[in-house]
Amino acid sequence: MADKTKEIQKKEAVETDLVERTRAGKVYNPDVDIMEGKDKIVVIADMPGVNETSVEVTLDDNVLTIYGKVDWKMPEQMKLLHAEYGIGDFQRIFTISGEINREKIQARVRNGVLRLVMPKNDVPKMRKIAVKAG
Amino acid sequence: MTTRRIPPLAKRPQGTARLPEEYPLLSLRTNIDRLFDHFLSGFDISPFAATPSMFNPSIDVADSGRELRVTVELPGMDEKDIDVSVTQNSLTIRGEKKDETEEKGNSYHRMERVYGSFTRTIPLPVEVNVDGAKANYRKGVLSITIPKTEKALKEAKKIPIRVSGK
Numbered sequence: 001m002a003d004k005t006k007e008i009q010k011k012e013a014v015e016t017d018l019v020e021r022t023r024a025g026k027v028y029n030p031d032v033d034i035m036e037g038k039d040k041i042v043v044i045a046d047m048p049g050v051n052e053t054s055v056e057v058t059l060d061d062n063v064l065t066i067y068g069k070v071d072w073k074m075p076e077q078m079k080l081l082h083a084e085y086g087i088g089d090f091q092r093i094f095t096i097s098g099e100i101n102r103e104k105i106q107a108r109v110r111n112g113v114l115r116l117v118m119p120k121n122d123v124p125k126m127r128k129i130a131v132k133a134g
Numbered sequence: 135m136t137t138r139r140i141p142p143l144a145k146r147p148q149g150t151a152r153l154p155e156e157y158p159l160l161s162l163r164t165n166i167d168r169l170f171d172h173f174l175s176g177f178d179i180s181p182f183a184a185t186p187s188m189f190n191p192s193i194d195v196a197d198s199g200r201e202l203r204v205t206v207e208l209p210g211m212d213e214k215d216i217d218v219s220v221t222q223n224s225l226t227i228r229g230e231k232k233d234e235t236e237e238k239g240n241s242y243h244r245m246e247r248v249y250g251s252f253t254r255t256i257p258l259p260v261e262v263n264v265d266g267a268k269a270n271y272r273k274g275v276l277s278i279t280i281p282k283t284e285k286a287l288k289e290a291k292k293i294p295i296r297v298s299g300k
Contacts, residue, residue, distance in 0.1 A: 031246035042240070046209040046247050048274035078198040081259060085192035085207050112274015113210035 012086070026088030030068070030114075040119045041100065047090045048112040055114055057107045064094045066114060189231055189250040201281040202258060209274035210247075218269045218278060222262060225278065226255040260286040 012028055030045040043066075047055065050068035058065045068090040074080065099120050106117045196203045206227055208216065217228040230251040258280070266281040 031248075033245050033247050034243040035240040036243060037240040041243075044247065046274070048207040048209040051273045074196065075198065078196040078203065080194065080196050081202075082193070082195040082256075085194060111210050111212075111271075112208075 026086055027091050028088050029092055030090040040117055043116040045114040047114055050112055052109045055109050059102060062096050064096050067091045189248040189252045201279050204278040206276040208276050213271045220264050220267045220280060223258050224255055225258055228253045
């Protein structure tokens, strides 16, 4: 049973030396789906407890960071009887390639799921050049 | 599900158990088991565990004295797809998380989120007032508050201990 619970538990984010955290508390890695279509890349992240005001998406150079702040305090008179998930913020960092159109990245949050749509740059279509007989 | 072998005790009471050297095969087996456990401990995998793709949401239960509060992490669901039912001593949460991605036929680079239906039933530690239960789904977290019955509150009364025999 212990192993089964382990599988569904949120994974705690690995501390990176690059950024020092200024807030106390745990940070988890949200589960993500990343899909690539012809003209865009879509990232979907499960971040329960996050809404549009508490999520932050930043793009610095080619590093895309998603950060979701979970504001949850146990009311004072309550005591926890059973706990399966840890409470903490969500963070995940991606490196994006140059083919993404940075200006047109869209982010949307609904029911604790963040959806990032990153359109690709218009790549000039391949053109065939007719060869004439000289 | 894996069963963990309890490592043999380092110190045994004298004369009660035999030394592992007397069972060379058993001791070899224990050593191999330990080696495997040690080898796999650094990875976030357990080869014999249930399939991780099963959707099994995490639940927290808290007690405020007068009521119980159950919170479930259910990101990306519709409230109409969640079904909560409560009896006097158990709570059942059912639902189905649908794959709502419009981008069919795209290639996946990563697929960590899980979909599917789930049912979780948790026993409640006290008798509850079924009619007073409330459920609320917000920001991908379902929270359910269930008041305890008057009877349960009375039963949980603290008993004062008197000093006697002086």
